[in-house]
Amino acid sequence: MFRAPSAPIGGGEPLPQRVLLVENSRAYTQLVAGAIREKLGLPVTVAATLAEARELLQARDDWFMALTCLVLADADRDGVLDFFLARGLPTVVVSGVYDEALRQQVLRRHIVDYVLKSTPGSIDYLVWLVQRLERNRRIAALVVDDSRSARTHAAALLGMWGFRVVEAADGEAGLAALEADPAIRLAVVDQEMPGMKGVEFTRRLRTRHARDHLAIIGLSGTQNASLIPQFLKSGANDFLHKPFSREEFFCRVSQNIDQLELIGTLQDLATRDFLTGLPNRRCFLQQSEELLPAMQQGAAVTAALIDIDHFKRINDTWGHEAGDHALRALAGVISRHVEEDHLAARFGGEEFCLLVPGLSESAASDYFERLRRAVQELRVEIPGSQVTLQMTVSIGVYRSDDAGASLSRLLGEADRRLYLAKAGGRNRVNSDGQATAPTGRPLALACAGESAPPLPVSARG
Incomplete structure (x- = not known):
């Protein structure tokens, strides 16, 4: 699936995250451990002695790094350094006393850094250092x-x-x-x-x-x-x-x-929509203009606009937080549905957009019908409430094998067909540009007394 340019550098397979803090000052451990947990979300385990540290390291295998002082009841400075260096665990020494000779001695060994407790901003520096080391692994x-x-x-x-x-x-x-x-x-x-x-x-x-x-x-x-x-x-x-x-x-x-x-x-x-994590409209338009000519080389391109049915009713009935959950849930369905060479984005409000190369007419209809069904089967739990949302979407689909078709034309026709899907009763895919009633018959033949489509949103206790 296409994604907006991403930065923070990172991603990949899960890596060990736990930090071992070896320190005999309870007040200092609370400050450091609390800052790392709050700002980085990393788990921190505290040991007051080298013996406790040994037991902890043997009991788990998810250690990422260690922060240690050099004054412990059961080990001298060399003993502390030798202990961590022998285990190959990235280690930062935190000292309460400035000693240039000691600092040089420590840094000559395979120790990541030597940090003074009393330095202004030392805790902020330690938090930054832990974050930097955690990210460097990727x-x-x-x-x-x-x-x-x-x-x-x-x-x-x-x-x-x-x-x-x-x-x-x-x-x-x-x-x-x-x-x-x-x-x-x-x-x-x-x-x-x-x-x-x-x-x-x-x-x-x-x-x-x-x-x-x-x-x-x-x-x-x-x-x-x-x-x-x-x-x-x-x-x-x-x-x-x-x-x-x-x-x-x-x-x-x-x-x-x-x-x-x-x-x-x-x-x-x-470039990325802050709520759903999908590329935003600006990014989609820019990337589509750049990639469309390559997509059209020897292949048809299908554009689609997707709109949540009765979205205002969700916001008005259960609040905008419920609407946000609905948007994120739909974005998740779309993300799982699309493939690597497809472009997907939140186009604005409750509307999403897709650009898909290489589909035949029947494959395009099936592709978006499966997406529609996946949304209809979705159940969205609203945290802190007894509400479970069900929603449906209307989808306008336009497929073109014209290598000269512009993005404006593709999206314009998809938008027209989205309107027809809405007018035809919602919760449907319109891919042929024909107007139909909820029963599937042409609109001109629809019975005036037909009941309205059911609400696409329900709440269950």
């Missing part, structure tokens, strides 16, 4: 560097922060890796490579991948001042001099990924 990062040691170092840092890392020893291999793996959203590129320099690689990469899809960070060990603008003007998002500190590297990487997600969120707000 993102692939590419490291392009001909130096094996430099490449391995950058890859190890990215892997520690949750990214799935792809390595390439030169520009050609890097371009091939990006084509093969659409999950790559970050490229870390060295300048000094044989054959294709980093700036040229960046230039070629940017012609294929826009800034809202891929972040590029340039690297170089030279002090050439002109290299930074060369990278940036060629399409890089950022630049780092070698050697870099791991903290600076992490901050630059995270900032660029955050920006990608922000761009994606803004795109979602502009």
